[in-house]
Amino acid sequence: MSFTPASVVCAQLTFGWPDGTAVFDRLQWAAAPGRTGLIGLNGAGKSTLLKLIAGELAPGSGSVKVSGEIGYLPQDAALDTRLRVDQALGIAGARAALHAIEAGDTGEEHFAAVGDDWDVEERARATLDALGLERIGLDRTVGEVSGGESVLLRLAALLLRRPDVLLLDEPTNNLDLRARRRLHAAIASWRGLLIVVSHDRELLEHVDQIADLRDGEVLWYGGNLSAYEEALAVEQDAAERAVRAAEADVKRQKRELVEAQVKLARRVRYGQKMYEIKREPRAVMKLRKRSAEVSAGKHRQVQADRLAEARERLGEAELAVRDDDEIRVDLPHTALPAGRTVLTVERARLRHGTHVDLDVRGPERIALLGRNGAGKSTLLRTLTGEIALAEGEMVVHVPVRHLPQRLDVLDPEATVAENVAAFAPSATENAVRARLARFLFRGARADQPTGSLSGGERFRATLAALMLAEPAPQLLLLDEPTNNLDMASVRSLASALASYEGALVVAGHDVPFLRSLGITRWLRIEDGVLREVDPVLL
Incomplete structure (x- = not known):
């Protein structure tokens, strides 16, 4: 790993699909070393964001800057079944050179291929063991391993490279319980910058913070999934109370507007009656009538403005309440x-x-x-x-x-x-x-x-x-x-x-x-x- 702290910075990031569907509009987001669980509704853009960070997609505008080497495990990625395991791990060249040197071939090209990685085989086997793949030999082919083992094999290849930034997209999909637990342990021990997209609750208990991607924005919550859910529950309770208060305010403003209109209508009728019976000079009566009408108009506008402001506050409060509808199967x-x-x-x-x-x-x-x-x-x-x-x-x-x-x-x-x-x-x-x-x-x-x-x-x-x-x-x-x-x-x-x-x-x-x-x-x-x-x- 490099000695420069790893980081990911998305600045004014905009991205949309060719059919015009917008995914991000001037997204601002930054991630520092630590384990981040990236969550959000299906279609929110989680996988798209990882691809943008990995450089597999180009933003429409804005920028994505990554400090350090990237390791990326996409969702449902497949390995060539004809590859040997050491080829899939990316160590075939160094391993062949090491064997050549051990056999007495001192060609410079072999030393160049090995570099400083003299323990490459031991590290590879230790990494496979840690992920529960101890039975897989380096000379076997990928076609001989299961689908779940293939996912772990791709992760092992990334771990051997020791990237500064590790991006994982739904890594536990299609893994059995034993393999999941192995992957959870690998993530728990990761010390670099990790961003993992997942719905696996057990995995998300091992992260340091949750990034909730919603409506094109990322909201940060410190701690693991349990801490996130506790914070979200408090947040949503406050949001629902704010909605109830805003609804009550709208009702009050409506009631006061109606009461004001009734009072003003009475005053206008009274002024008209006084004008008709002519108890005072005509000029004075006209002046009073115009004054009453202007006053009524101003009062009505003040009440209407208050109602509009109350409705706006209600709208803002409602936006803070999450409306994730639930399926009903009461059949x-x-x-x-x-x-x-x-x-x-x-x-x-x-x-x-x-x-x-x-x-x-x-x-x-x-x-x-x-x-x-x-x-x-x-x-x-x-x-x-x-x-x-x-x-x-x-x-x-x-x-x-x-x-x-x-x-x-x-x-x-x-x-x-x-x-x-x-x-x-x-x-x-x-x-x-x-x-x-x-x-x-x-x-x-x-x-x-x-x-x-x-x-x-x-x-x-x-x-x-x-x-x-x-x-x-x-x-x-x-x-x-x-x-x-x-x-x-x-x-x-x-x-x-x-x-x-x-x-x-x-x-x-x-x-x-x-x-x-x-x-x-x-x-x-x-x-x-x-x-x-x-x-x-x-």
Whole structure:
């Protein structure tokens, strides 16, 4: 690392997409050494901001200045499966030169390739070990490792370079629980400038500050995620009190304006009456009448100005209150009585070899855990009938729906409303739109082509189609549902599932999210067998 303190400074940063969509307008932001968690709603521009800092995108105007070398791990980045592990780590040249020197070849080019990095192999193996990749040899190919291991391998390559500025975009997506914990530890021990975009609650407990990207601005909160949520709760409570006070002021100003208008109308009528009965000289009466009208006009304008100012204060107060709507899934036809048999799997063996015995009754809530590649997705697809059992028996006694990781159950060319209607053919258009409003697709939003939706919106649309399908699902299978969802969407999903009254099986690695669902049973696929586990040990 260099001895110059690392920094990132965005000055008057403006960026928009070619279709005219504006993302940032004169953004001012600076980050110093320390671990920063960058959060915000889906579509707020978090990944775009990281790409601008990394130099992968150019700003429309303004500047991004970075002091120090950058290491960048983008979201869903793939490695060439033909590469050897040492090539993926970026140490193949130095390693080959080191081996040549050890074999007696003293060519200058070998010493130049090694430089001062004589312990490159030891550092590489230590880095792999720290990330739980101790079984991966440097001579293996990337194609031999799992998708989650590939992500950790890319992170290992960055850590070996020891950059001054490390940028990570949703690094725990698609990682199993063990790999997540390894990555959490790596982030907790990082001592440079780190900016991580994530919705992983456990990861965000290891940062030093939270940067909340909202409406094109970054708001800073000191401390980790828990400290941020406490500060935000206090802030929002104050904002809601300010709205109530502003609403009361608007009502008072309206009332006073009406009372003033009534009083002034009486005074005008009285002046007119005095003028008509001519108790005083005509010139005096005209003067008094004009004076009363001018006074009335001024008073009316003062009250109108006060009302306008009160409304402006109300508008400002309302802007400070966050309006992150929540999905509602209060669907009565999904309800299951306690003890009702939902699913029976006996002496079964899945296609890839996992042995399963499972009995689900009533509105149970089951968490399905296991390492990447253990067979969680295969089990869910088997329960839907998409994949046949290798042996054994399975009976699903209630309507079932499956939300896969790929979110590929909808027609991308059709609108949201058309997709939902296809799952509920007997429902009227009004009924479809009324139901879609529960999932925050109101008005024109329901007429958007599904293929144009963001990741979070596509998830909501898919969930809406499955939940509103006919017949109503009384067993819902979710596969890694929080991948690619922002934190507000994760909270919204948890709230939605809290009101779901059917049986639930959720495969995932996000333990805090699973706990928020009120899980009643925790199952893990391990060593080819589905077993019940104690959640205290997770």
